[in-house]
Amino acid sequence: DGGITQSPKYLFRKEGQNVTLSCEQNLNHDAMYWYRQDPGQGLRLIYYSQIVNDFQKGDIAEGYSVSREKKESFPLTVTSAQKNPTAFYLCASRWSGIYNEQFFGPGTRLTVL
Amino acid sequence: KQEVTQIPAALSVPEGENLVLNCSFTDSAIYNLQWFRQDPGKGLTSLLLIQSSQREQTSGRLNASLDKSSGRSTLYIAASQPGDSATYLCAVLISNTGNQFYFGTGTSLTVIP
Numbered sequence: 001d002g003g004i005t006q007s008p009k010y011l012f013r014k015e016g017q018n019v020t021l022s023c024e025q026n027l028n029h030d031a032m033y034w035y036r037q038d039p040g041q042g043l044r045l046i047y048y049s050q051i052v053n054d055f056q057k058g059d060i061a062e063g064y065s066v067s068r069e070k071k072e073s074f075p076l077t078v079t080s081a082q083k084n085p086t087a088f089y090l091c092a093s094r095w096s097g098i099y100n101e102q103f104f105g106p107g108t109r110l111t112v113l
Numbered sequence: 114k115q116e117v118t119q120i121p122a123a124l125s126v127p128e129g130e131n132l133v134l135n136c137s138f139t140d141s142a143i144y145n146l147q148w149f150r151q152d153p154g155k156g157l158t159s160l161l162l163i164q165s166s167q168r169e170q171t172s173g174r175l176n177a178s179l180d181k182s183s184g185r186s187t188l189y190i191a192a193s194q195p196g197d198s199a200t201y202l203c204a205v206l207i208s209n210t211g212n213q214f215y216f217g218t219g220t221s222l223t224v225i226p
Contacts, residue, residue: 004156006156031212033214040218041218042117042202042217042218042219043157043202043216044216045213045214048212048213050212056212058213088154090156090157092157096212098144098145098206099144099145099162099164101147101159101162102157102159102204102214103159104149104156104158104159105156106155106156107155107156109154
């Protein structure tokens with residue numbers, strides 16, 4: 001059953017804590033993405049990776065970090081430096097190439113207490 | 114910077130009506146445009162992808178068109194059903210940044226039985 005999984009579905013963080021959101025895909029896609037979605041705003045790109053051990057900052061990378069040690073996994077860490085982390089986080093993947101679709105996971109809702 | 118706009122932000126129609134959703138983008142140098150559907154609290158589901166060289170794509174009751182020169186795309190939904198109620202988002206892959214997609218803020222559609 002191919003797809004993209006994200007865990008956990010809901011995550012609560014105390015101020016000052018780092019938390020890591022998981023994203024795994026078994027579609028053999030080489031490119032993976034992290035987006036943040038806030039009410040009334042479009043999805044904004046945090047980081048993306050086109051190959052293992054390489055990743056690029058998106059428009060809102062400050063306060064976030066990623067790693068890409070395996071093709072199928074692209075975890076996102078929300079650090080204490082991110083001042084307003086409460087949001088819905090979406091992971092996506094696709095085959096590289098300009099005409100290939102993006103596919104999305106179910107999302108993780110992060111709330112700062 | 115590419116800006117993607119979707120108007121209206123919300124739309125309510127009676128069941129059975131045909132409808133058109135709009136997506137505008139400021140930079141016509143795009144590789145492709147993708148339409149998505151998002152249900153509340155869920156990830157995005159890909160509906161259609163139009164390559165920059167194409168004028169339209171069809172899938173079932175959905176038809177998407179692309180006019181690069183005017184920076185516009187439309188998503189036509191025929192014979193709307195209550196199950197079509199969701200938020201519809203468009204995203205463009207622009208040419209000069211390789212793998213970065215830019216998203217609109219979406220149109221929230223309600224189909225009234």
